[in-house]
Amino acid sequence: MTDETAPRATTARRVGIADVAARAGVSVGTVSKALNGSGRLRDETRARVRAVADELGFTPISVARSLLAGRTFTVGIITTDSYGRFGIPVMRGAEDSLAAGEMIAFLCDGRDDPIREQHHLGKLLERRVDGIIVAGRRTDPRRPIGADLPVPVVYAFAPSSDPADCSVVSDERGAAQLAVEHLVKTGRRRIAHITGPQSHASANERAAGLADALAAHDLELVGDPYFGSWTEAWGRFAAAQLLRTHEDVDGVFCGSDVIARGVTDGLREAGLSLPTQVGVVGVDNWGLVAEAARPPLTTVDLGLEEIGRLSAELLLDAINGHAQPGVHVVPGHLVVRES
Amino acid sequence: MTDETAPRATTARRVGIADVAARAGVSVGTVSKALNGSGRLRDETRARVRAVADELGFTPISVARSLLAGRTFTVGIITTDSYGRFGIPVMRGAEDSLAAGEMIAFLCDGRDDPIREQHHLGKLLERRVDGIIVAGRRTDPRRPIGADLPVPVVYAFAPSSDPADCSVVSDERGAAQLAVEHLVKTGRRRIAHITGPQSHASANERAAGLADALAAHDLELVGDPYFGSWTEAWGRFAAAQLLRTHEDVDGVFCGSDVIARGVTDGLREAGLSLPTQVGVVGVDNWGLVAEAARPPLTTVDLGLEEIGRLSAELLLDAINGHAQPGVHVVPGHLVVRES
DNA sequence: AGTACGAATGTGAGCGTTCACATTTTGCCT
DNA sequence: AGGCAAAATGTGAACGCTCACATTCGTACT
Numbered sequence: 001m002t003d004e005t006a007p008r009a010t011t012a013r014r015v016g017i018a019d020v021a022a023r024a025g026v027s028v029g030t031v032s033k034a035l036n037g038s039g040r041l042r043d044e045t046r047a048r049v050r051a052v053a054d055e056l057g058f059t060p061i062s063v064a065r066s067l068l069a070g071r072t073f074t075v076g077i078i079t080t081d082s083y084g085r086f087g088i089p090v091m092r093g094a095e096d097s098l099a100a101g102e103m104i105a106f107l108c109d110g111r112d113d114p115i116r117e118q119h120h121l122g123k124l125l126e127r128r129v130d131g132i133i134v135a136g137r138r139t140d141p142r143r144p145i146g147a148d149l150p151v152p153v154v155y156a157f158a159p160s161s162d163p164a165d166c167s168v169v170s171d172e173r174g175a176a177q178l179a180v181e182h183l184v185k186t187g188r189r190r191i192a193h194i195t196g197p198q199s200h201a202s203a204n205e206r207a208a209g210l211a212d213a214l215a216a217h218d219l220e221l222v223g224d225p226y227f228g229s230w231t232e233a234w235g236r237f238a239a240a241q242l243l244r245t246h247e248d249v250d251g252v253f254c255g256s257d258v259i260a261r262g263v264t265d266g267l268r269e270a271g272l273s274l275p276t277q278v279g280v281v282g283v284d285n286w287g288l289v290a291e292a293a294r295p296p297l298t299t300v301d302l303g304l305e306e307i308g309r310l311s312a313e314l315l316l317d318a319i320n321g322h323a324q325p326g327v328h329v330v331p332g333h334l335v336v337r338e339s
Numbered sequence: 340m341t342d343e344t345a346p347r348a349t350t351a352r353r354v355g356i357a358d359v360a361a362r363a364g365v366s367v368g369t370v371s372k373a374l375n376g377s378g379r380l381r382d383e384t385r386a387r388v389r390a391v392a393d394e395l396g397f398t399p400i401s402v403a404r405s406l407l408a409g410r411t412f413t414v415g416i417i418t419t420d421s422y423g424r425f426g427i428p429v430m431r432g433a434e435d436s437l438a439a440g441e442m443i444a445f446l447c448d449g450r451d452d453p454i455r456e457q458h459h460l461g462k463l464l465e466r467r468v469d470g471i472i473v474a475g476r477r478t479d480p481r482r483p484i485g486a487d488l489p490v491p492v493v494y495a496f497a498p499s500s501d502p503a504d505c506s507v508v509s510d511e512r513g514a515a516q517l518a519v520e521h522l523v524k525t526g527r528r529r530i531a532h533i534t535g536p537q538s539h540a541s542a543n544e545r546a547a548g549l550a551d552a553l554a555a556h557d558l559e560l561v562g563d564p565y566f567g568s569w570t571e572a573w574g575r576f577a578a579a580q581l582l583r584t585h586e587d588v589d590g591v592f593c594g595s596d597v598i599a600r601g602v603t604d605g606l607r608e609a610g611l612s613l614p615t616q617v618g619v620v621g622v623d624n625w626g627l628v629a630e631a632a633r634p635p636l637t638t639v640d641l642g643l644e645e646i647g648r649l650s651a652e653l654l655l656d657a658i659n660g661h662a663q664p665g666v667h668v669v670p671g672h673l674v675v676r677e678s
Numbered sequence: 679a680g681t682a683c684g685a686a687t688g689t690g691a692g693c694g695t696t697c698a699c700a701t702t703t704t705g706c707c708t
Numbered sequence: 709a710g711g712c713a714a715a716a717t718g719t720g721a722a723c724g725c726t727c728a729c730a731t732t733c734g735t736a737c738t
Contacts (some may be wrong), residue, residue: 016724016725017724017725017726018724028724028726029726029727032726032727033726033727034724038726038727039727060725061724061725062725063724063725064723064724064725064726065723065725065726066725067723067724067726068724068726068727069725069726113736126735137712177727211726263714
């Protein structure tokens, strides 16, 4: 028993591979092999070294390893929406996949400002991240974050405008189709559409998907799509407007849960009973909104976490040399509640 | 002009300090000095080296620097609420302060699972983060994440149960006081309280703060506090309940915006006109909820971003050897809307 | 007993920086 | 012109680890 045992007051401080080697009576190379399971070593030695490492609370400094390996086992996530409604689930999904690959993520908030974004990009490259995920907040294609970067990039939710980049997006048209199928299955035939501003790609695509899906059932949209804003107030207003000209409507597909909540309130306040007289379907599956609506909203979940997961997986693949460029579409699914 | 200029197809790849030195015709040490602005160097040399570095697109590999410096200029943020309502603003604030200190954050989602949390802690320590921020989602004190860790830790929002740790929390009692002041100033005298479950520290503290603030104005709470859940449904239900026994109530302080929204709906549906007959104040300043309520909610903003900012600043201080243990309280502020 | 060969372990270079110190250059004074 | 100090630059070690290769050890075969 050496005097080493006595005064180790501080935990996990400054224990290097050399300390372990000395204590175990072997060389540093042997310790490295023992701990990484590489090379040829007697089982007894391996076990002894491991035991000593545990005892000393040794953790290898990954930074030293990175320097040698030429990679850092980190990725950067740049989000444009300050960790908002869309970025968060994507991030969560991405973190899931990354953890599985022993990677960890740096987080940067771009705040939708190209200058900030470039600044963060520079910082990330300086830290030699192995790859970058760019998470957007709108489905409209965005300018690539940089040309000819030294690391792979995956665009999540908001695809890159360059089709040669790797992007993962939600299935906007499919969402409309799921909604229509549900409405039709529950007996609705006179279906209207209340959605966000026409300047948003998602509003247009959902509207287009809706038209197609209705056509497939030999149905026609009731009135024109009501384009407005992504707010409850607009949903309420549009619902009232809709009833004025089309009082026989029996289903409404809404561009988002927030709008749908406004629509349910508008319809209810106009004296209709839900879901008996009118069925309402939203998009987003935003728990807080969907569950607080009266009645709780049936809605299309766009699979944002899955987008995050797939983005991270594609990024890991690209880092390992198997890039899969192009646009990858993640299907959504219907969450049936009472509306 | 050497032949170097011609075929540099790939950008920013593998340019080391040695390349810059060679091209500039100086030694690596000189390049280091020139780029870091340290040591004594002729201005001309400094400028020339800088120019060459730019031309070659040289960025120092921070990992090499870290190895030498013994620190990584990174911190870890462990959040317990999967980037939810409370964690997000805190993170955003923290990122702000960190960026100012040339630091960057690793993000880990603990999912309120101690096992996951410990696992992430291990990963962070392995990467030799310079410090850790633990962001909670409830104001109840939490068990410290580890004892005798080799790096400083700051607890944000959810304080550590060990008072010797450094925690940054919101001013729960102050929030109640701000609410009362607003209600009284707008002429309310008969004030009730509808809030979340009694098992949450924040519900209790806000209720206690409310009692104190009312007493300071020689007022008494109308009825007992209505403890329930943090939901709209509870708010609606409790509002109806309240009117049944105390129809002369003219102000309600709600434990959260979500509850407040339910309360406004409940009061309105009972035939009262807001804000004429009853004033309502919430807590959280959750834009989506507060703005969608009818009328838009006056509410107390707990200053979550500021909590994040201060947490990061305290952490940076601690990293620099100026730890400031104890509980730091961040004041909130009132956001006046129409309710 | 001597050799040879495979298994186990040791050794040292090197990853890309920074820093302390050694060395060279410059400018100035006598 | 010679000498000297200060300014400018070069040099090499070090950070903590991994890897390729060198060395040692043990065992079985001739």
